[in-house]
Amino acid sequence: MTKHRPSILITNDDGITAPGIKVLIELMGELGDIVVVAPDSPQSGMGHAVTIAKPLRLDKVDVYDGVEMYQCSGTPVDCVKLAVNKVLHKKPDLLVSGINHGFNSSINVIYSGTMSAAMEGAIEGIPSVGFSLGDFKQDADFSATRPFVSAIAKEVLANGLPLGTLLNVNFPVGHKIKGLKVCRQAIAKWSEEFDERVDPHGRPYFWLTGKFLLNDKGEDTDEYALNEGYASVVPVHFDFTSYNAIPTLKNWNFNL
Amino acid sequence: MTKHRPSILITNDDGITAPGIKVLIELMGELGDIVVVAPDSPQSGMGHAVTIAKPLRLDKVDVYDGVEMYQCSGTPVDCVKLAVNKVLHKKPDLLVSGINHGFNSSINVIYSGTMSAAMEGAIEGIPSVGFSLGDFKQDADFSATRPFVSAIAKEVLANGLPLGTLLNVNFPVGHKIKGLKVCRQAIAKWSEEFDERVDPHGRPYFWLTGKFLLNDKGEDTDEYALNEGYASVVPVHFDFTSYNAIPTLKNWNFNL
Known part of the structure; x- marks a missing residue:
């Protein structure tokens, strides 16, 4: 019996030469x-x-x-669309995005190109996982993440994912990861702060900065798991409806 | 008794000179x-x-x-962050984004700068609403939307919104809108398609195009309401956790 060799699409948001994507290339190969x-x-x-x-x-x-590698001038979501339509001409069996240099836990899922690529994969019906390590540095050490990345990819290849669900996997920094916790997205935000400067022509400009504010004491969150030294796995979907709010809004009288 | 005059932040993604934002400026004023x-x-x-x-x-x-108007070189989300931090120096009582030229119903909420601006407002704790009309044209006729925009803004100013919830409001094209329906986000996607061309130097390039595919027969969706001639109001949140998938994942054995 010939074993089917799965097709795996790899992308990221740090760019094709980033060290993080090289780890995925080695492991997925x-x-x-x-x-x-x-x-x-x-x-x-x-x-x-x-x-x-x-x-x-x-x-x-x-x-x-x-x-087989292609570089694209567009965004991570563009990469996924072009990959499916113009490179693979089919849905791959798995899409992996990352490994991102920097956390995409909690509210970061919204801003992250890495996670948006995985979300686009899920919209296309591809089992998709985004991986991130909490280290922004170019020379971040991904070695501790490797067995986890492989184990998760194998599991998703074996079982698929629930329809409309992708995975947001984050790894703590360090040589030892204690294990893997399935979590919910922590409630958090970035305080908006801007570093205001003046250019050589006398015009002001701003650099976006900010502080991460965790507003969640839950022990079932990704932030909690990461702080405890575990990898976090949050199942994510792209139905943004706030179902809890529907009854409240249905009671509103718009006077129309 | 002096009545408190609320502060209202207005933004969009079509740019500061778009006709749609002018409608919001007139009505919110x-x-x-x-x-x-x-x-x-x-x-x-x-x-x-x-x-x-x-x-x-x-x-x-x-x-x-x-x-009082400011133009920003960044994205709609940058606009909201800069507005709160460098212009208003406080949270406004209401944020309105739009009126977008083109639908942001169903899956479009994910790609939309208009809705992302409103989502950023909600992350900041500001009651936030994104408005969109299903007409991409520069000379789109917004007249039928006006009483609905005002009514929704008044209601949100009066009642606030449930914590962590923003509104995605879409209007059908035409002179008559039948009413307003509170809905869920329809299940839909864009088929990825690319128009492949060759530049004057012989190198290929691609334009992203696509067809909208509605995979939802529900009568409680935004797409259904819009097709029936109603304005759709979807409460949206930014907790992307797929809670339904957590038990399944907890049963996985990662062999670690």
Whole structure:
């Protein structure tokens, strides 16, 4: 009996040369036939942006020996759309995005290009997982994440994912990860802060900065798990309806 | 007794000169003290993108007489962050985004800069509403939407919104809107399609296009309401956790 070798699409938001995506390329190459379609430049914080006012470029590149790779001028979501439509011409068996340099836990799921790529995969009906490590540095050490990434990918390949669900997996920094916890998204936000400067021509400009504010004491959250030294796995969906709020709104009288 | 005049922040994703935002400026000016902070260029499809790798510009402009207006070089989400932190120096009583030229119903909520601005407002704790009309044209006729926009804004100013909830309001095209329906987000997706062309230098490029595919026969959805000639109001939240999937995942054995 010939075993079916799964097809695996790999993308990210840090760009095709980021160290994090190299880890996925190495690990997924052990599990299936891989194709990489990733941004040609860093796309952190792009959220679910798509490129509609500009044309897109897609170029085959030869970065790692024997790996089919394409770089795209667009966003992570553009990469997924182009990969399915113009490279694979089919849905892959698995989409993995990352490994992101920096956490995409709690509210970061909303801003993250890494997670938006995985969400776009799920919208397309592809079992999709976004992986992130809580270290922004270019030389972040991904070694402790490797067995977890492989185990999760194997499990998703074996079982699929519930319809309309993707996974947001985050890893704490360090040499030892205690285990894996299935969690909910913690309630948190970034305080908006801006570093105001003046350019050489006398005009002001702003750099977006901010502090992460955790407003959640729950022990079932991704932030709690990460702080305890565990990897967090949050199942995510793309039905943003606040069902709890529907009865309240139905009672409103709009005087129309 | 002096009646408190509410402060209202207005933004959009079609850019500060779009006809849709002018409608909000006119209508909100009747309800409170308005400030406009909007992108200096069209930002459709920007999703929840934030600008972290480039500095931002924020310039006071004088477009409509007597209206305090600022244009920002960033995304709709950047506009909201800058408005709260550098213009208002407080949370406004209401944030309205739009009126978008084009539907943001169903899955479009994910790609929409208009809705992401409203979502950012909700993350900040501001009662926030995104408005959209199903007409992409620059000369779209917003007249039928006006009483609905005012009624919804008044209701939100009077009652607030449930914590962590924003509203996604969509209007059908036409001279007559039958009424207003509180709905859930329809299950739908865009088929990814690309228009492939060759530039004058012989290199290929792609334009993102696509067809809207509605996979939902429910009569409680935004798409159903809009097709029936009603305005749709979907309460939206930013907890993307798929709670239904948590028990399934907890049963997985990751062999770690």
